[in-house]
Amino acid sequence: MSARKRALMGVAAGVAMAVTAGAFAAPALGAAPGNGDRHRATQKAMEAALNEDAAGVTAQARQEKHRAWNSAAGIGDLERQSPRGAHDRYRIGSNTKTFVSTVVLQLVAEGKLSLDDKVGRWLPGVVEGHGHDGDHITVRQLLNHTSGIFNVTADAGFQDKVFTEKFLAHRYDTWTPEQEVAIAMRHKPDFDPGTGWNYSNTNYILAGMIIEKVTGESYADQIEQRVIEPLHLGGTEVPGTNASMPKPSSRAYTKLSDAPDAKNHDVTELNPSVAGASGEMISSSADLNRFYTALLRGKLLPKKQLAEMKTTVSQGDDERNQRYGLGLARRTTSCGTVVWGHGGDIHGSSTMALATEDGGHALALNFNGPGGDWASVLDAEFCAK
Numbered sequence: 001m002s003a004r005k006r007a008l009m010g011v012a013a014g015v016a017m018a019v020t021a022g023a024f025a026a027p028a029l030g031a032a033p034g035n036g037d038r039h040r041a042t043q044k045a046m047e048a049a050l051n052e053d054a055a056g057v058t059a060q061a062r063q064e065k066h067r068a069w070n071s072a073a074g075i076g077d078l079e080r081q082s083p084r085g086a087h088d089r090y091r092i093g094s095n096t097k098t099f100v101s102t103v104v105l106q107l108v109a110e111g112k113l114s115l116d117d118k119v120g121r122w123l124p125g126v127v128e129g130h131g132h133d134g135d136h137i138t139v140r141q142l143l144n145h146t147s148g149i150f151n152v153t154a155d156a157g158f159q160d161k162v163f164t165e166k167f168l169a170h171r172y173d174t175w176t177p178e179q180e181v182a183i184a185m186r187h188k189p190d191f192d193p194g195t196g197w198n199y200s201n202t203n204y205i206l207a208g209m210i211i212e213k214v215t216g217e218s219y220a221d222q223i224e225q226r227v228i229e230p231l232h233l234g235g236t237e238v239p240g241t242n243a244s245m246p247k248p249s250s251r252a253y254t255k256l257s258d259a260p261d262a263k264n265h266d267v268t269e270l271n272p273s274v275a276g277a278s279g280e281m282i283s284s285s286a287d288l289n290r291f292y293t294a295l296l297r298g299k300l301l302p303k304k305q306l307a308e309m310k311t312t313v314s315q316g317d318d319e320r321n322q323r324y325g326l327g328l329a330r331r332t333t334s335c336g337t338v339v340w341g342h343g344g345d346i347h348g349s350s351t352m353a354l355a356t357e358d359g360g361h362a363l364a365l366n367f368n369g370p371g372g373d374w375a376s377v378l379d380a381e382f383c384a385k
Contacts, residue, residue: 039069045373045380046365050074052264053371054350056084056250060285061381062293064360068286076250076368078264089235089249089284090366091272092351093344096238096281097204101143101327102295103211103222105305112214115140115308115326119147122210126178129185137193139210142203143326144313150187151200152180162274165256167347171270174241177205180276197316197324201278204327208277219277231294235284243269246282252348253369264369267347279346288353288364292341295328296359310340335383345370354378 039061046057056074076084107113119127119142120134127134132149141147152158158180161170184202191198208219215222220238228236237246245252245268255262272280283291298306312323312330323330331339331354341354352374355362363381365374 041380041384045377046073049373054367054369056368058088059365062289062362085248091346091349092281092283093279093346095342095344096279097327098342099223100207100277109302109305122213130188142207148189148191148193149200149202150184152184152202155183175273177209204278233287236287237282239272241273243271250368254348285364289362292355293359293362333382334379337382
């Protein structure tokens with residue numbers, strides 16, 4: 001699959017190729033005096049990760065007993081040639097899934113639903129067609145991508161409208177969860193429930209619908225009440241159909257064609273309902289670190305539900321021992337450090353947020369384009385001596 005077709009709501013699970021920064025590198029911004037020495041390797045990796053498809057990067061690293069380190073490299077606005085901001089807010093794509101899963105697991109802890117509930121119990125008649133059967137798929141299988149449900153973003157018509165230059169005429173279109181699930185139901189399942197693994201954004205669109213069915217409120221309201229407000233995540237929001245980006249933020253760029261002479265389009269403004277519960281949220285590196293640290297330290301879930309979230313299945317790819325739980329991925333760095341978190345891609349924005357199991361060391365970063373080498377930055381931060 002081409003880079004432009006991966007640009008929406010990806011899991012960001014693959015190891016990116018190392019690239020050189022060229023003319024896009026810029027001095028570090030916002031690093032705390034005296035605090036940057038411990039992150040010198042991370043800064044160098046950030047600068048080396050930039051290329052024509054990823055003009056700028058922003059990041060925060062947090063470690064116990066040390067001040068948070070905020071930095072950036074490269075360009076935030078190509079037209080103005082202004083630098084990337086160290087405290088930018090950005091679209092986080094599939095990192096949204098961890099927020100959605102957290103809410104589902106809180107509802108499980110409250111006895112309002114079970115991970116073993118069938119999807120058809122909560123959404124009767126919704127997951128049906130061409131072999132799909134919601135009465136044989138569990139909530140757990142939605143959250144760990146073992147449901148076999150077809151991924152809506154793999155539909156040819158969806159890709160033509162969303163991942164090509166036709167997107168420029170449709171960037172403000174509103175999409176509904178029902179509409180996207182119906183598109184997925186036109187296809188056969190990828191496999192029988194529980195017999196394989198395949199990343200499907202449809203799973204989390206359905207999870208958002210279940211949250212609404214169980215609580216009587218939108219998944220956005222539930223995330224706001226249960227996660228954003230308690231953790232005081234002031235830079236985080238579920239924007240719905242609001243196409244604008246809050247400040248501070250940089251511009252977002254992507255190519256909507258595989259042609260050799262394809263241009264980078266400014267795709268900063270878009271209607272995020274195209275991603276919905278699978279990837280619409282906006283956040284910042286500081287907020288993502290606070291969220292994943294709190295999650296891993298048991299501040300959001302009881303021990304039983306956190307253990308369920310961290311019960312993983314194989315992604316069918318042993319690269320660095322990657323495994324997937326319930327909206328939470330496990331990854332082993334090149335030096336053997338185990339980290340937990342998620343990645344997310346949406347037009348012009350590629351995010352990765354990971355933390356050690358005890359939450360004592362966390363890193364969140366974002367490229368304002370699809371081509372940044374986040375894996376090298378990850379290793380630099382968690383493996384540098």
